[in-house]
Amino acid sequence: MCLGIPGQIVEIADATRKLAIVEVMGVRRQVNVACILKDEPIESLIGAWSLIHVGFAMSRINEEEAALTLDILRQLGEAQEEIEAMRASERMLAS
Amino acid sequence: MKYADEFRDPVAARGVLAAIARVTDEIGATKDKPVHIMEICGGHTHAIFRYGLDKLTPPGLEFIHGPGCPVCVLPMSRIDECVEIAERPGVIMTTFGDAMRVPGRRKSLIQAKADGADVRMVYSPLDALELARRHPDREVVFFGLGFETTTPSTALTILQAAADNQTNFSIFCNHITVPPPIKALLDDPHMVLDGFVGPGHVSMVIGIHPYDFIARDYGKPIVVAGFEPLDLLQSVLMVLEQIRDGRAEVQNQYARVVPDDGNPVSIAACAEVYEPRPSFEWRGLGEIDASGLRIRPKYAAFDAEVKFGIGYGKGPRAVAEPEGCRCGDVMTGRIKPHACPQFGKGCTPEMPLGALMVSSEGACAAYYQYGGLRLEEAV
Numbered sequence: 066m067c068l069g070i071p072g073q074i075v076e077i078a079d080a081t082r083k084l085a086i087v088e089v090m091g092v093r094r095q096v097n098v099a100c101i102l103k104d105e106p107i108e109s110l111i112g113a114w115s116l117i118h119v120g121f122a123m124s125r126i127n128e129e130e131a132a133l134t135l136d137i138l139r140q141l142g143e144a145q146e147e148i149e150a151m152r153a154s155e156r157m158l159a160s
Numbered sequence: 161m162k163y164a165d166e167f168r169d170p171v172a173a174r175g176v177l178a179a180i181a182r183v184t185d186e187i188g189a190t191k192d193k194p195v196h197i198m199e200i201c202g203g204h205t206h207a208i209f210r211y212g213l214d215k216l217t218p219p220g221l222e223f224i225h226g227p228g229c230p231v232c233v234l235p236m237s238r239i240d241e242c243v244e245i246a247e248r249p250g251v252i253m254t255t256f257g258d259a260m261r262v263p264g265r266r267k268s269l270i271q272a273k274a275d276g277a278d279v280r281m282v283y284s285p286l287d288a289l290e291l292a293r294r295h296p297d298r299e300v301v302f303f304g305l306g307f308e309t310t311t312p313s314t315a316l317t318i319l320q321a322a323a324d325n326q327t328n329f330s331i332f333c334n335h336i337t338v339p340p341p342i343k344a345l346l347d348d349p350h351m352v353l354d355g356f357v358g359p360g361h362v363s364m365v366i367g368i369h370p371y372d373f374i375a376r377d378y379g380k381p382i383v384v385a386g387f388e389p390l391d392l393l394q395s396v397l398m399v400l401e402q403i404r405d406g407r408a409e410v411q412n413q414y415a416r417v418v419p420d421d422g423n424p425v426s427i428a429a430c431a432e433v434y435e436p437r438p439s440f441e442w443r444g445l446g447e448i449d450a451s452g453l454r455i456r457p458k459y460a461a462f463d464a465e466v467k468f469g470i471g472y473g474k475g476p477r478a479v480a481e482p483e484g485c486r487c488g489d490v491m492t493g494r495i496k497p498h499a500c501p502q503f504g505k506g507c508t509p510e511m512p513l514g515a516l517m518v519s520s521e522g523a524c525a526a527y528y529q530y531g532g533l534r535l536e537e538a539v
């Protein structure tokens with residue numbers, strides 16, 4: 066919950082609500098990107114990496130930092146927990 | 161035991177470990193008279209145990225595990241109140257997985273679910289808001305908790321709910337902030353801390369200046385750290401060097417993620433939605449002034465405490481800890497987890513009695529997972 070997980074922004078879902086689709090370890094989900102937007106158009110975020118905390122992109126990071134952080138999170142078992150929580154939440158909403 | 165060879169850059173790790181040993185020696189710290197460094201963040205506690213950093217560093221250096229695991233410091237009374245809301249007719253209670261397992265006086269949320277309450281685990285408060293959209297006939301409550309890292313997510317969700325005029329959605333707000341308990345620990349006459357390793361992702365949001373008082377008013381060093389083992393070791397070395405040199409500064413080892421001024425959008429959203437409570441109860445630490453956040457009256461329509469007439473100021477608060485549970489003593493560094501009579505017996509990660517056993521970021525769960533049995537044998 067407290068440790069963010071790196072994800073790559075692949076698509077803009079709703080520009081008004083500042084929602085984008087990120088890919089985290091092969092899993093896609095919608096996140097809010099308000100916290101990492103400055104004055105640039107939201108589309109410029111496509112391809113960018115960010116730390117994702119409970120559905121919110123909180124800090125832009127570079128690709129190398131993303132890979133290193135993911136590695137650590139895997140070793141701590143936190144990455145698997147985050148992915149499972151994302152999937153469980155999606156299943157719950159679909160049910 | 162883990163070895164430095166496991167690290168990404170073993171040569172660098174060995175170099176830093178050698179420097180830590182040297183500086184600890186220069187300070188004059190020994191096993192009997194150690195230098196005490198507190199890692200505030202539960203994520204750091206987990207990493208220290210996972211990589212065995214406490215075994216790789218010299219005996220003259222002792223880690224004290226701080227209060228930085230939000231589910232671990234949540235008082236039982238708040239769980240009780242949350243269960244009470246969850247059991248109301250028409251309510252869907254939502255929260256993060258860890259929070260569902262924290263024991264309350266009567267039951268945890270997961271037990272409430274087993275007893276028929278509609279309690280659902282969500283990954284994000286945004287999913288709770290989505291659930292409210294899909295169930296307009298139900299009241300969806302999100303049990304919001306966490307430090308400054310998760311606080312903006314709840315604030316932004318409330319702002320979205322307000323923009324959408326989503327009237328069947330509210331937050332049971334249990335957000336807390338890092339600096340006040342640090343001040344409380346520093347004000348405790350029994351506390352023997354010499355320096356701090358500061359939280360990484362909390363600081364990503366608030367920046368490093370909220371820690372200025374630690375250096376300025378208490379003369380203690382603090383270094384904001386990343387989560388790689390090498391980040392942690394470098395940060396510990398930076399703290400030790402400050403101690404040796406008689407300096408007290410706020411330093412940022414994790415500048416690649418943490419801007420000194422934090423994240424302005426998050427800070428603005430939190431200021432808009434929350435105000436500090438006069439005080440908030442922390443498990444093991446008691447009431448701490450201005451350490452918790454509540455929703456401002458402007459957003460009362462999204463405040464579960466207002467909607468359900470439950471919470472602070474609404475009833476008696478003192479709730480005793482479970483029999484034999486010594487979470488409070490562990491939290492303040494008075495005893496190590498394995499010195500608790502319930503450790504590994506009446507209290508395990510599968511069946512937690514105290515909150516420190518619930519989350520992988522809790523000191524007791526970390527001891528249990530990465531060496532509790534070995535330590536227990538050694539006692």
